[in-house]
Amino acid sequence: MDGVINIFKNTGMTSFDVVRKIKKVAGTGKVGHTGTLDPEACGVLPVCIGKGTKIIDYIMNSDKIYEVEFKLGIKTTTYDLEGDVIQEKDSSNIENEEILKSIYSFEREYSQIPPMYSAIKQNGVRLYELARKGIEVERKGRLVSIHKIEDVRINNPYISMKVICSKGTYIRSLCYDIGEDLQVGATMTKLKRSKTSKFTEEKSINIEDINSENIKDYIISIEDALDSYQKLVISNKFSKLLINGVKVFDKRLTKEKAEIGKLYRVYDENNNFIGLGKSDHQGFKIEKLLIN
Incomplete structure (x- = not known):
């Protein structure tokens, strides 16, 4: 059993919950996912099994597509609804044209500062472990590329949009940065990853529908998983x-x-x-x- 399964992760579970279930169903310990999705996010999470774990990095290094909703006028410690509210402002006086101008100004390569509540390691310690102890440290910006933002819908204070971006992009941070640019703050309220590499939501299998009888039907060979490479x-x-x-x-x-x-x-x-x-x-x- 070597290859990749295009899993759809539901909200309310961690990426490691998905790996744990696949290990149990596949009867092997050699299982790994291809890029963490936060517990309250849903979407495509390709899971590698057996020799397929050799190509985890090559799937993770690809572009991603996200569908996100965020709320203007509120800031939290985690940049999403999981954290504590630390600031609230009225955003009703901001015109839609100003919001759109701010959003599209991020269609570029920029140095993005990751949130404290993230799995990035600093001096060998994950940032979220420090954040849970109330410790905030200075984070280095990481160069990310927002290739395209489309399907923007504004119902102030709520905004939804589709983001096509490079690996390593934190959508929570993008929402936060837009809020800072508009000087009212913003917090992510919903997130779905609809594509990573060649793996799409349309061709995924929900984690709840995988079992020991059907798992082999959904394994994509290592060769086919890499067919985006020439x-x-x-x-x-x-x-x-x-x-x-x-x-x-x-x-x-x-x-x-x-x-x-x-x-x-x-x-x-x-x-x-x-x-x-x-x-x-x-x-x-x-x-x-x-x-x-």
């Missing part, structure tokens, strides 16, 4: 070298030109899947060996 066929003459970890610098390696720094799904001429690899100015190398 395929590259390499000459059989060099396949053993690549499998053994050698970096190959030879024009005969492939008939196609491999772009420098781009990650590829690598196959030999017999269509055997080898793994993920990329080239630099010194040659081509397998970054993650996935051959059976």
Whole structure:
């Protein structure tokens, strides 16, 4: 049982609750999820099983799509409704045009400061562990990219929108930052992740519907889970070298030109899947060996 299951996580459960159930149903301890969803958030949470755990990072590193609702005029300790309210302001005097201008101003790459209530580690300690003790520390901004914001609906003080963004983006922080820009504060009220990498809500299976009888029906192979990466066929003459970890610098390696720094799904001429690899100015190398 090796591969990925496209799970839909419900609100009211942690991402580790999902992993715990899959471990029990699959009868294996080798299970991992591909990016934490907060307990009060729902949505797509691909879960890797067996050898599939080798590609967790490659799924996590992909772009995400979220559907979010937030409320203007309120700030909490957690940036969502789980925390304590620390500020309330009236937002009724803000025009919709001003709200839209603020929202769309975040369609860019920017340095986002993560919330204290987050799983990020600082000096080996998770931030939420410090926050629960009442300790707030200075956090470094992390470069994230908000590729696109669409389907914005304003019913002041409530706003909903769809966000297409890079890995590492905290949607809670985005809502908070919009509130700060409008000088009234904001708190996230609802969140759903509708896509991560190739995994969509439409093709997901609800965690409540998975059992020991049907789990095998929903396992996506490692190869198929990575099909968002372009395929590259390499000459059989060099396949053993690549499998053994050698970096190959030879024009005969492939008939196609491999772009420098781009990650590829690598196959030999017999269509055997080898793994993920990329080239630099010194040659081509397998970054993650996935051959059976």
